[in-house]
Every structure is written in structure tokens, then in C-alpha cells.
Amino acid sequence: DTGVSQDPRHKITKRGQNVTFRCDPISEHNRLYWYRQTLGQGPEFLTYFQNEAQLEKSRLLSDRFSAERPKGSFSTLEIQRTEQGDSAMYLCASSLGQGADTIYFGEGSWLTVV
Amino acid sequence: GNSVTQMEGPVTLSEEAFLTINCTYTATGYPSLFWYVQYPGEGLQLLLKATKADDKGSNKGFEATYRKETTSFHLEKGSVQVSDSAVYFCALGTAGGYNKLIFGAGTRLAVHP
Numbered sequence A: 001d002t003g004v005s006q007d008p009r010h011k012i013t014k015r016g017q018n019v020t021f022r023c024d025p026i027s028e029h030n031r032l033y034w035y036r037q038t039l040g041q042g043p044e045f046l047t048y049f050q051n052e053a054q055l056e057k058s059r060l061l062s063d064r065f066s067a068e069r070p071k072g073s074f075s076t077l078e079i080q081r082t083e084q085g086d087s088a089m090y091l092c093a094s095s096l097g098q099g100a101d102t103i104y105f106g107e108g109s110w111l112t113v114v
Numbered sequence B: 001g002n003s004v005t006q007m008e009g010p011v012t013l014s015e016e017a018f019l020t021i022n023c024t025y026t027a028t029g030y031p032s033l034f035w036y037v038q039y040p041g042e043g044l045q046l047l048l049k050a051t052k053a054d055d056k057g058s059n060k061g062f063e064a065t066y067r068k069e070t071t072s073f074h075l076e077k078g079s080v081q082v083s084d085s086a087v088y089f090c091a092l093g094t095a096g097g098y099n100k101l102i103f104g105a106g107t108r109l110a111v112h113p
Helices: none
Strands: A005-007 A010-013 A019-024 A031-037 A044-050 A053-057 A065-068 A075-079 A088-095 A109-113 B003-006 B011-014 B019-021 B023-026 B032-038 B044-050 B056-059 B062-065 B075-077 B086-093 B101-103 B107-112
Touching (some): A019 A109, B003 B086, B011 B019, B023 B032
Parallel strands (some): B011 B107
Antiparallel strands (some): A005 A019, A031 A044, B003 B023, B019 B075, B032 B044, B062 B075
16 A cells, blocks of 8 residues: 655754655645644645645745655655744645545654754 | 634543534635544544535544534544544635645544443
């Protein structure tokens, strides 16, 4: 079963460092999403790709955050100059790309900024 | 704007008890509604969904009915098991071509033998 794969699963970094997370969506899924989840809260939408095009970005995605999906397959989420408030789980999800289709989530990448 | 409100947890039940987790929403248009479950140490899994008013989603003994008149999508199960212990998230998918999910804060369920 090849679901949504995220790497790394856990990352501890010092404040001010840059981190990058990778997401491999389910094969043939055109849509890819990034969400952020903090302890005790539900996931919050960050950004959405249709193939390689980034079509929507949340206001939560400050200019220190950048997401790419260069070939319309895997995606990366980079956080520059990390802050303690960036500590969260970063979830990637994908869907086929047909109307209001089912979204499948990966297991997430935990970020701890110390 | 669009939002989802869930009952606060934790909900603690004995095995075989009846479960209800309340969920209400505010939305423009006609969103799809979802319940996701997150088991300890795992990612979110879709539990069930309903795409229009009066639809009933069901899976693994869980069910929820899309009630437009009360803007609700309450999750129910007739007899819970210890293995149902998890965090349950209600979500709505915004209309307009693709699903941008808006989640509630989650409700933790603990089932004891």
C-alpha cells in the first residue's frame, strides 16, 4: 500500500536554522496539500498545488515558508530562520484531482525548534 | 467565514457503550463533511464522509448524517471498542472546485475495558 510518504518524520532544530520537509503523494494524485497541526488543535491549511502550480496559500504561510512541487510529483516545504512558534506537525496530503474528492494524509513530520 | 465546532474532550467510555461526538459547522454554499480519525502516533485517516444534505456516511460501525437544517454532522457508534480510542476530527470541505479542509479542534476518545 503506497500512501502519502513524508520525510523526515521527526526533526529537532535550533532556532534560526533552515529545515526542509519532503512529501511524496500517492501516485497519479494531481492535488497536493500542506497542513500544520499544533498540539491539541486540528490541522490548518497552509497551501495547495494542482500539479506543479501553487494555486492557494494561507496567510499562515509567512515569507519564511516556501513550498514547491517542481515536476508535479513530490513536494518540499522549507522553513527558513525557524522560530519556536514553528514547532508543529506538518502534514502533507494528496487527492486525485476530481471535484470534491477524498484527501489522503501522510503521517506527518514533527518539527521541534529549540 | 467557514468554521467547525466540536464537543470538547476527552470523552471517556466503557467498552460497548454508545458514542456520540457532536459537530456543528458554519459555511457558505454546500460543503462536503468529513470525519477523520487519528490513532496514537499515526496520521489522519478518513473515517467517513457525506457530500450533500441528508446523506449518511458510515464506516466500521460509525455513522454520521449531514443535517443542513441544524448545520450538524454528529458522529455516532452503537458499541465502542478499546481499539476505537483515538482523536476524532470533524471537517468541512469548501466548495469551489477542490477540497480545502477546515477542521475542528478534535475530540479525544478513550475507551476502557
